Amino acid sequence: MEINTRELILEILLETDREGRQCQTVIGNVLDKYQFLSKCDRAFITRISEGTIEYRIQLDYIIDCVSDIKVKKMKPVIREILRMSVYQMRYMDSVPDRAAVNEAVKLAQRKGFRNLKSFVNGVLRNISRRVDDIVWPDRSASPARYLSVRYSMPEMLVKQWCGEYGEETCEKILGSFLEHRPLTVRFSRTGHDTEQTIQKLEKQGVRVTKANYAKDAYILENYDYLASLDAFADGDIQVQDPSSMLVAQAAGISAGDFVLDLCAAPGGKSLHAADLLNGTGMVESRDISDYKVGLIQDNIERLGLQNIRTQVKDASRYYQEDEGCADIVLCDVPCSGYGVIGKKPDIKYKASHEKQESLLKLQREILKNAARYTKDGGVLIYSTCTIGKSENIDQVMWFTKHFPFQLESLDPYFDENLHLMTTKEGYLQLLPGCFDCDGFFLARLKKQESL
Template sequence: MSAREITLGILTDISENSNFSHTVINRTLNQYQYLEKQDRAFITRLCEGTVERMFTLDYIINCYSSVKVNKMKPFIRNLLRMSVYQIKYMDQVPESAACNEAVKLAKKRGFGNLSGFVNGVLRNIIRNPEKVVYPEEKKDGKRYLSVTYSAPDWLVEQLINQYGYVAAKQYFEAALQNNKTTIRCNTEKITVNELKVMLEQEKVLVSEGTYLLEALKIGGYNYLSELNSFKNGYFQVQDESSMLVGTVSGIKDGDYIIDVCAAPGGKSLHAAELLRKSGQVDSRDLSETKVNLIRENINRLGYVNIKAKEADALVLDQDSIEKADILIADLPCSGLGVIGKKPDIKYNMTREKQKDLAALQREILSVVHQYVKKGGVLLYSTCTINEEENLANVRWFLEHHDFKLESIEDLLPPALLSDTTKEGYIQLLPGVHDTDGFFIAKLRRN
């Protein structure tokens, strides 16, 4: 199978079956490990780019096609999307090659009767680019953001209402930029400088993190799991926003820490390292599959003061009541902070799902807050930027439970200080901050 045919299969799985793009891409690349690095890079770029810009691509296609995108056969719809992405956004791909390969694929997969249609639409796009009339930002800012940055109308409206037009635009711009992988150095095994040298020897592109000394940004690698530095447990993939949970927690030697929704374990593992081989971390999640992911990371990194186990955060564990010095509650959320890495989220999420998730978060908090000792700390976090799931839930929690917000100002890098960090919480917004979108609140039990 050619790289384009493999890509088409991935896109069909993502768009027609609502499967997560990063999961389908990784699974498929593992299946075709014989492919050259260049082909794998092409597949990844074409898949991720097509998913990221799906609304924009559909808008372009609809300007040229008599049959609207939503009326097309799934195969043809995705074939046109990925072909238009190559024409519009991949300078190294000749326009004629994108068109010709699409026609060949249509014939090969039994759509010869539609190959002329595919050829006609793509040739028209190449020859007459002026036919696409984009919304004007000054006349209709919301529509402009939706079409330009490929975002659903409801999400554009929500972000403008919550953060203002400028911040919303910055957020959507940041989501379309090529984000490097951020890693946290395992300082129990290696120093940051030593890890940087080792990665460079492995032909990995390395730069320093933006806010934290233990963070590095990497790129240009093939398979992460093939790197000796990864296999030997010298680092963990973790965004700086997620690392900040451990940074503001105030972890002390000997603390007992519970992480209730932990998989794949980034925050639990960071907590174990901050304990400096003392204390204990209980890293919990709902399913055996998720818990096994945590165990794999524990074994690879070599921490001795952390255990993973299956536990439902909605079911009260009597043995844990008032035992935890620190409780980490990084709860299921709408994930809007990570659409730069998981772009399909913006197409699959809805306002109704957001409301359901906010309610679930309150249910979980109502149970797990009981694990915090009197005087202990609860860290509430999500990887979303939706206020209903973040600050609104914190305010609700404080109304119903005997906790108070505690300043995190002395524990944060100076570049992240704000009025809210004095109060005890921070909302990170891509485009405004050089991180994923993330919310952290530090609450101390009275």
């Protein structure tokens, strides 16, 4: 069966925009449906789909510079055809401009827009001729506007991060989001051998290298389909960023501990905690819905761990029966997710001040409950995959002011390359571009003993 890859890309872009679904989910569903496509075609679909979404703000700016009809006024199909074509022309040397233009015109006709063929052709040919003459926003007059277009990031977020970290660090963060990010996995320990896992992966042609920061973190490259790897099917590996692996490390887990993970799906931190318990103790892994808990259960069964169980419970609700039950509470709260924009680029287009305010309230409700579930002398790890201070250190300061918890140094649990002034104080903010991992925050909080 002959499949037009550009038509599949167009459908991915339209569905992502129309349904508001995560682009990675939509792309994954398409690749699962068309598994018979060649590795080259699959890579082509992924590259253009992700790239067009990543660079949407910049692409729209370029189109608006040459088109009499502005992007926002265009029909959705034509808008996405232009975006994906400009991305190919600007960022894919393997696609000649002429080919990108011709394929765009054919695609417009195929989708029923014969009357707009000349419009598509004219806009794209104009861009091809004038792309080097595009006048970008004046950085000295408006740094936020310049950085927004240059790195395709909403101005709201650019202004927030410039204000919190300075323009230079903000630009490092923005640049990092647009860099290629290889897959990072955690090697399982319980019942598994690291050298055998490496050999298994290399036998299937996978390139394996050690990742920074976390003890069991490795980078995988040169593979086509993760689920086809024997090491994945056998539970030797779990997809997880090194930053996320630091949570279980920071908890200082000991044999026999009871670990409660309140917002666990898809289960990476829970599984890591169970692995560190080495067959002892118990991890209770919770999330708000059957669907989310099902994702955790799937991973538990694949990894073959026995000292972990799941429950459907809402972390924002208090459960009396859980009062003082846990030696360690993992509190990875729902957050804006801006630290993983490099992997989930569509997140940035959903940013709003209202959403952030709503999240702050939810995070505090979950923290209140987490405090009550932690035993006297127990440890609570607060974490997010975002980079704004309001969801991170500001929340921790609020928490220690209202609850009997104190920050404890993270240095005993981390390698020396992560020993910073803040880790001595008990928290760590990882910023993309400054660290070789996702943007992430975590704090280690110990509950004071009752008098």
